[in-house]
Amino acid sequence: MTTRIIVAVFVAASSFLAAFAQAPQQGGDQFLDGIGETGLVARYLFSDNAEDSSRNQFHATLSGTGAEFVEDGQFRRVLLLTGNGSYAQLPGRTLEGEDTISVAGWLYLHAGASGPVFDFGQSASSRLFAVASKSGFRASVVTGGTVRGEAASGTIAENQWVHFAVVLDPASRVLSAYVDGAKAGQATNVTANATDIVNRTSAASNRFFLGRSQQDGAATLHGRFRDVRIYRIALTDPQVATIQTNALAARQQAAGRGRGAQPPAISTAAIPKESVFAARLSHVPDITVDTVVGTLPRLPAAVRAVYRDNRQGPDVRVLWPAPTDTTSVAKAGSYTITGRVPGTAIEPKANVIVKVPVGTLTPPSRLAEAFPLSAVALDRDASGRETPFMKNRDKFVSGLAASNPDAFLYNFRDAFGQPQPPGVKPLEGWDNQTTRLRGHASGHYLSAIAQAYASTTYDEALRKNFLGKMNYLIDTLYDLSQKSGKPEKPGGPSVADPTAVPPGQGRDGYDSNLRAGAIRTDYWNWGAGFISAYPPDQFIMLEKGATYGTRDSQIWAPYYTLHKILAGLLDSYEVAGNKKALEIARGMGTWARARLNAVPPETRASMWGRYIAGEYGGMNEVMARLYRLTGDKAFLETARLFDNTAFFYGNAAREGGLAKNVDTIRGRHANQHIPQITGALETFRGSKELPYYAIATNFWEMVNANYMYSIGGVAGARNPNNAECFIAQPGTIWENGFASGGQNETCATYNLLKLDRQLFMYDQTGKYMDHYERALFNHILASVAEGDAGNTYHVPLNPGAQKRFGNAQMNGFTCCNGTALESNTKLQDSIYFRSADNGTLYVNLFVPSTLNWSEKKVTVQQVTDFPYADTTKLVIKGNGPFDLKVRVPRWATRGFHVKVNGRDLALKTTPGSYVSLGRTWRPNDTVEIRMPFGFYLDAVVDQPNVASIFYGPVLLAAEESGARTDWRPVTLDATDIGKSITGDPATLRFKLGDVVLKPYYETYGRNSVYVHVTVK
């Protein structure tokens, strides 16, 4: 884990303490009582308002008479409900998509009182609720009108504070009730889970109460509340005890504040350390690797092994030590590194030869280019069926077509103090009124509308719809941006200089208060060109050292949000041709440049190193794009101002970091850092400076080798204890990954795909598109709900897990709900590439589609049932010579057979590369390809006995009837796992013993993506 994160976490916890003990304010909750914020759904301090102090900002409303905030001897100020019909109600989307719920809080029951503590559900026949009286605290879960579990305590005290907690844990099938930090009652064999009591598609149907029951007219609670929290994880006994103790203690315990691995959520007891395949291996020959002085060698993740039967190959995974500096390569010479093959005693050696670099290296050229979105259309498959790609596209296209752009403009108009069109409601989720990330969804929306416009060439009405929306959005944003830094009325005061923005009128300093009536709207003081969905304060506060949190002195991630907006504007220009969008981006780019130019380098290093607060998405990328689109070199210089020194270069002297192949990924927040890499690559495109290219390629190699799960995503760390972070050390997914809060943040995979395709443009090797295919089919395609546009945040890969889908109505966004709009309006963008000189066509992905290659006046139709068949057919319409390079996937180890115009070609092909089919093509020429699928395992990097089962490109998940507390055991044939699996390749439905396997992207219920493998 990086020192920086420890510091950030410590600061956050300390400032929380200060808030709780001394001032009744909101605190940052990144690590609260040792639990990362990804586990926290909402937190109501109830010190002087009913706001949710978590980043989700699910603010409650108080109803009825008699609810008030009162002085309290123990907790200073608390919420009092008088029992006269008053209660608190949480927003209907608070538990959207949740599966597991824990509720914890402080309750003070007035003498003689009895009644509802909380009641979450839709009606009396569908709810999780708790009641309290002197005779006890009782939690119940009811579905379909039947009580599924009940857990009750003995008597509880009146007229004093009692800590309560309720845990509904579907994995263990228990409902537990806690009183004062100790388990007081438990129901077992509870089959209900949170999804059963929540209406995911109609938030209005959900009724989440504190102090009130689902039964209208029933008595409300006479009592007091303090610090009520809702978690999406099953709190453990120690966690509940810690929450209770910390609130009473003078200071929080240091333990568990993100340091050290949390225990695994799933039992690992049954799984041996030794690989069940170890006995087959003989040895792994030593290897030799070259490097240059000052740069760590790039060691292969897999090495050809020799087996007991003298077979050479296949490769085995080797884990090499990963130094944190470059002392081992400080001078020319040679040295030896010892690696290990996980699950075996084999220790291969690498002989490293360190050379003095000779001459200067030539930067690689961008030899391949993507086609415009409008040049490629998704088609039905060869059997006439809609493909999963088309289905997901259409869920989003129809949602976007029906969306109201004014909802996405609401917070922009609000920031500039402008009236709203009648009837417009603001967005919810991370884009609600008080969320300091507001505007981020609007940026994704701009990109998505531009892409939908470009992609819907098949439907003129849709195109017209999207063009109208785009122009309306851009016109409105343009008008707002033109107000910034100019007098409200002629002759009035104004500040045009972005570096001279004063605090809001009547304020001592800058703050992030966005509440209605409190937000500053003096746009004339904001500097020329400024555009955002909030005033400039958060940018200025970041420069002055503000940290991430929900207090008015804290910020979220201003440059992250700005990146989304600028990317949306540039997409509107580049993808859909809107010139005004470029002008808005140029103005705001100039504003950001002016501010950052005035900030000393060491301050910038501190800003970009600050957890979440300094998260800037791909600001370097949009700045480098602005340079490319405008020719103004100052924007390229601005891109460099976003260099994350520690991450990229190790230190200010540039002695390490990714540029020198030192792994600086460890423990970092995944999605904070991945876009910085695509930004480095775009900066390389503009500058031709090799370190930026090395940063991107080294990062890609490290992430793919040592940080990745089988679906092609990353993060989900137990160490550091944050599901959004990369694991603390490379190659330790088993040791440090599989967090209970989830893995594989979907926006992170969106960004990894972007990196794949951008690297491919420089280097047309198979590996980039191998990852692209894996993550596209098994994560992006798998991240959308079955019947609507709901989509995933984290994708959980623990056994018996279930995907959670949110934002079906496109009205409340997390980061991942934002990137989902983009992913699903550009699903066709990497099927084909062309060489920059238009001499070569690359066929990267096997997806039914039609390419219109206008430069060559050639159309290529791909006709296939893939992956429900292992064949594809290309039909070429048009004339002329060009090379056709077809990807031979890494998994195609059973042959790759090509026919041109019906005649077999005798070709030698290598999995993980491209086969070249150059000729002068004639109309209706056909290329038929067959690439027999096989079953294979993709094991956890440091635990070979836990693996995912693949069939060709498709990850097969095991269906589960319920949640699990262990890893799904399966027994496979030791030499050919396919012998143990039966089923139908045409439907991709298989059986392994009595376990049903099917594509993960078609799985919506409980499943195991990883299984515990034994062999026979």
Ligand SMILES: [Zn+2]
């Ligand atoms: Zn995300």
